[in-house]
Amino acid sequence: MKAKFMVSAALASTAVFTIASAGTAMADSAGDCPDQAACLYYNSNLGGASAIDNGDNIANYGTWKFYYTQSGSGGQNGYLQYVKNNAASISSGNDPGGYRVFYNSNYAGVYQTIGGNSWANLNSQLKNQNASGRHL
Numbered sequence: 075m076k077a078k079f080m081v082s083a084a085l086a087s088t089a090v091f092t093i094a095s096a097g098t099a100m101a102d103s104a105g106d107c108p109d110q111a112a113c114l115y116y117n118s119n120l121g122g123a124s125a126i127d128n129g130d131n132i133a134n135y136g137t138w139k140f141y142y143t144q145s146g147s148g149g150q151n152g153y154l155q156y157v158k159n160n161a162a163s164i165s166s167g168n169d170p171g172g173y174r175v176f177y178n179s180n181y182a183g184v185y186q187t188i189g190g191n192s193w194a195n196l197n198s199q200l201k202n203q204n205a206s207g208r209h210l
Contacts, residue, residue: 111167112165120165134205141153172192177204183205
């Protein structure tokens with residue numbers, strides 16, 4: 075009986091470790107964002123379609139669309155939707171200075187800064203309320 079319990083406990087802890095590892099692997103990554111770029115994603119947690127800013131500052135996301143899709147994580151969600159007021163998360167790729175997302179066009183209003191080589195879900199003021207962004 076004791077041996078069965080130990081095997082069951084070992085299997086359960088392995089399953090929990092595997093699930094936790096899979097969850098943190100994405101959290102530790104800046105996603106598939108190219109070097110020196112910033113990527114905005116339609117879904118939280120770097121999911122859904124993405125738009126890539128390769129170094130240009132975008133004063134108005136109004137004509138910029140989510141063009142890139144990925145497998146898994148709702149990869150098709152948001153495809154060809156406008157980025158303005160539709161982004162939920164962002165990755166700064168390996169951009170050393172990071173990236174700043176603004177509530178208003180022309181880099182105005184409330185903003186959120188994402189440090190270099192990191193990612194974040196946009197905060198409650200900016201999730202689906204984003205209009206411009208710039209590299210720092």
